[in-house]
Amino acid sequence: MGLIDVKKVKADFPILQREVHPGVPLVYLDSGATAVMPRQVLDAMREFEEQHRANIHRAVHTLAEEATIAYEDARTEIAEFIGVSNTKEIIFTRNATEAINLVVQSWGRANLKAGDVVLLTELEHHANLVPWQILAAEIGFELEFIPVTESYQLDMPVFYQLLESRKPKMVGFSHVSNVLGVVNPAEEIISAAHDAGALTLIDGAQATPHLLVNVLDLDVDFYTFSGHKMIGPTGVGVLYGKEALLEAMPPFLGGGAMIKAVALRSFTANDLPYKFEAGTPAIGQAVGLAASVRYLKQFTMPLIESHSRRLVDFAIDELNKIKGIHIFGPGKGRQLAVVSFTVDGVHPHDVAQVLDSVGAAVRPGRHCAMPLHTKFNLTGTTRASFTIYNEKADVEILVKGVRKAIDQFA
Amino acid sequence: MDDLYRQMIVERYKNPLHRGELNQIDFEFEDENPFCGDHLRVMVDVDENNIITDAKFDGSGCAISTASADILMEYIVGKPLDEVKTMEKEELLELIGIEFGPVRLKCALLSLKVLKGAVYGLEEGSGHEEG
Numbered sequence: 001m002g003l004i005d006v007k008k009v010k011a012d013f014p015i016l017q018r019e020v021h022p023g024v025p026l027v028y029l030d031s032g033a034t035a036v037m038p039r040q041v042l043d044a045m046r047e048f049e050e051q052h053r054a055n056i057h058r059a060v061h062t063l064a065e066e067a068t069i070a071y072e073d074a075r076t077e078i079a080e081f082i083g084v085s086n087t088k089e090i091i092f093t094r095n096a097t098e099a100i101n102l103v104v105q106s107w108g109r110a111n112l113k114a115g116d117v118v119l120l121t122e123l124e125h126h127a128n129l130v131p132w133q134i135l136a137a138e139i140g141f142e143l144e145f146i147p148v149t150e151s152y153q154l155d156m157p158v159f160y161q162l163l164e165s166r167k168p169k170m171v172g173f174s175h176v177s178n179v180l181g182v183v184n185p186a187e188e189i190i191s192a193a194h195d196a197g198a199l200t201l202i203d204g205a206q207a208t209p210h211l212l213v214n215v216l217d218l219d220v221d222f223y224t225f226s227g228h229k230m231i232g233p234t235g236v237g238v239l240y241g242k243e244a245l246l247e248a249m250p251p252f253l254g255g256g257a258m259i260k261a262v263a264l265r266s267f268t269a270n271d272l273p274y275k276f277e278a279g280t281p282a283i284g285q286a287v288g289l290a291a292s293v294r295y296l297k298q299f300t301m302p303l304i305e306s307h308s309r310r311l312v313d314f315a316i317d318e319l320n321k322i323k324g325i326h327i328f329g330p331g332k333g334r335q336l337a338v339v340s341f342t343v344d345g346v347h348p349h350d351v352a353q354v355l356d357s358v359g360a361a362v363r364p365g366r367h368c369a370m371p372l373h374t375k376f377n378l379t380g381t382t383r384a385s386f387t388i389y390n391e392k393a394d395v396e397i398l399v400k401g402v403r404k405a406i407d408q409f410a
Numbered sequence: 411m412d413d414l415y416r417q418m419i420v421e422r423y424k425n426p427l428h429r430g431e432l433n434q435i436d437f438e439f440e441d442e443n444p445f446c447g448d449h450l451r452v453m454v455d456v457d458e459n460n461i462i463t464d465a466k467f468d469g470s471g472c473a474i475s476t477a478s479a480d481i482l483m484e485y486i487v488g489k490p491l492d493e494v495k496t497m498e499k500e501e502l503l504e505l506i507g508i509e510f511g512p513v514r515l516k517c518a519l520l521s522l523k524v525l526k527g528a529v530y531g532l533e534e535g536s537g538h539e540e541g
Contacts (some may be wrong), residue, residue: 347472349448349517353415366447379447379470408420409473 004299004307006391012038012295013389024359027397032178032338032385033363035209035231037292044291045233048284055280057257071283074290075273078238081293082223083214088272089246091239092281096205097127099224099239100172102276103201104131106249107222112169114140119168119198121146121154121184122375123177126368128203132172144168148375152180152330159189163196171198175207179328179369179383181312181335183211190220199245205229209387210308210337212301215240227285231387232292236285239276246272253278296388304388308337311386315339315395322402324410328381340367340381343402345410348380354405360384360397415473416508423473428483430466439527440469443520445513448475452483452524460491467524472517474510479521481505486525495529497522 010016015036020026028036048070054063056071072087079090093099112118118132122145136143144166147155154173162168171193176183190200201222207213209230215223223240227233241249251258251269255278260268269275296304313332316339319325324344329335343351348364355362363383366373373380384398432453440451448471455464465486467479482502486494502522503510510518 347448347470349472349474349514350415353514365445373447379449408415409423 002303004303004388006389009038009389010391012040014039014042016389020356020359020361024357027358027360027394029384029386029390029394029398030361030363031209031229031387031390032206032367032383034228034234035387036389037231037233037288038295040295041232041288041291045284045288048287053284056283057274067283070287071281074286077290077293078286079240081213081297082208082238082240083216084240086243089240089243091241091246091273091276092286093224093237093239093276094235094282095226095228095237096203096224097131097226097237099222099237100128100201100203101131102239102252103222103224103241104135106252106276107199107245108132108135108170109139110248110250112139112141116141117144117166117168118142119144119146119159119162119166119171119193121173122148123154123180123182123369123372124172124174125178125203125205126370127205128172128174128201129371141169142166146173148180148372152182152328152334154182154184154189156185156188160192163192163198167196168193168198170201172201173203175202175204175213176211176336177369177372178206178338179340179367179372179381181329181338181340183207183336186218186220190218194219206337209296210301210305212305221245227289227292230289230292231295232289233282233285235282236289238289243272246276251278252276255279257281299388305336307388308386309333309335311390311392311395312337312339314392315384315386315398318395318399319402322399322406324406325402328376328378337387338383338385340383342378342381343406343410346405347409348382350409351382351402351405354408355382355398355401358397358401358404360394360401362398419473419477419506419508422477422480426467426476426480428466428480429468429476431468432464432466434464437528437531439524441520441524441527443471443475443516445516448472448517448520450475450479450520450524452479452521452528454486454525454528456491462486462489462491462494465525467521471520474514474517475520478502478506478518479524482521482525491529494525497526 052066054067056068075087146159149155193200199221204225208225227236258278312335316332326342328340352364365380434455435453436456437454442449450469452467465483
């Protein structure tokens, strides 16, 4: 396996050429929140908007035909990226959050009743917690959680016990933790959940930027992800669902495009995938996301994964050399793309602000995973995340900035 | 950035003069800045004429929110309660003397938000959740 030529990759990303302060170039280490976009994605979106922009599936003029083809081609490419050939199973949403809300409100409302159990994990992003909490408060089903062990892994023995004792209808979990960088044992969870009669939903927002994901091999029932975390545009995300399940589910949002026929007091829902795509979607963004998928595929996903792992391992090694740094995660060899840490005597917000002064963009706080931080008695951490356009020199800037913060505050 | 962390801010963060407990507490309140997890408690003591005789804060926060709380506690001692009730955020920002962006502004103003909660006798509440 070759290596990624980061200098060459960096040159593709216009925003990485800028300075954040006079003479201080940007070192972007916040891709776990939102990755930046290469010229190829920006060009694809610009080309669409300048040459083909029109509404889809409606008019018959040339632009409408071209826009419809571009949007459906994007769906096909994105489907293939996660191993899917049946495009009825690929629903465009705004982001992973909306995709999860779609499943909760549509599948959940139709299938859950008081006393039922939905099993989640303690390391979930708020996107896979709050939608369930909202519906649970209304319907009265219960939430259970797979605990996180002291070594920052899902407690699998407890998971098996919960499957047995609580008989959940649904098991929902993050493919990759956005705080710990842990890759959860998706195949094992899914197969055990299915054996126990539960469906499965994955929040794949942190996985699709770095992993070769094949939802058919996983046999997962619902898989969700966001475009902007995988060097694509904001405003577009994807829900994959097994056709039979999606077919049986009621619509989520109502409006144009999701209908076959409408009378004043009734409607007939459209076929998949349009049944779940009410209103004019983010067409140019879908085209952009297809371009980001093409960009990622040129390296192959296994190469991107090893690159991201190598960088995070280097960062863990270098950070561990600094006195007073504590890594919040299982450590070297066990984290994908993100490292969260605390610095004795320095608040995460101050760490991040000092890092900004040396050009490094990181994320302070609880990373939308407040229960996980609460469990480990942390008010917040600082998170650095890495992807194809990062290199060891970026880690060195990170380390320099952390040392500066310690000098200033500790 | 270097302006943001002027010596005065760093000094007040490392050695705040008004952090601690009050023996006599007439008003107190605590709240959070959910964005960064900062937690702040403010205690106020007043005399029979509703003049603030002492004020302290406690909790955990970043350099900006801690220094801001320290400055604010110092500022309100000796002032009538009514004057504190109507204190505008611009007044505190002027005392701190730094231009903040929208994110750090929340850190800088947390102390005033909690102080208002105290003097208006609000129920203890937690902030909104981070996105």
